[in-house]
Amino acid sequence: PKLPRTLNASIEAFATSDFCAEAFGEAFRDNYAESRRAEQAAFDAWQASHITDFEWQRYFVS
Numbered sequence: 001p002k003l004p005r006t007l008n009a010s011i012e013a014f015a016t017s018d019f020c021a022e023a024f025g026e027a028f029r030d031n032y033a034e035s036r037r038a039e040q041a042a043f044d045a046w047q048a049s050h051i052t053d054f055e056w057q058r059y060f061v062s
Contacts, residue, residue: 011036 015033
């Protein structure tokens with residue numbers, strides 16, 4: 001299978017993986033996936049309120 005191209009897609013692939021449920025247990029898989037969703041949400045909120053270096057260079061410097 002192809003690797004997910006985004007962190008969100010990776011989280012969802014992990015969260016729905018039967019392999020991960022068998023390897024780590026369903027409780028761990030589900031709790032870990034939820035913690036990564038929260039981490040991604042925190043990053044998305046931060047990113048929405050900041051100008052990245054890429055945006056600065058692309059839209060203000062160039």
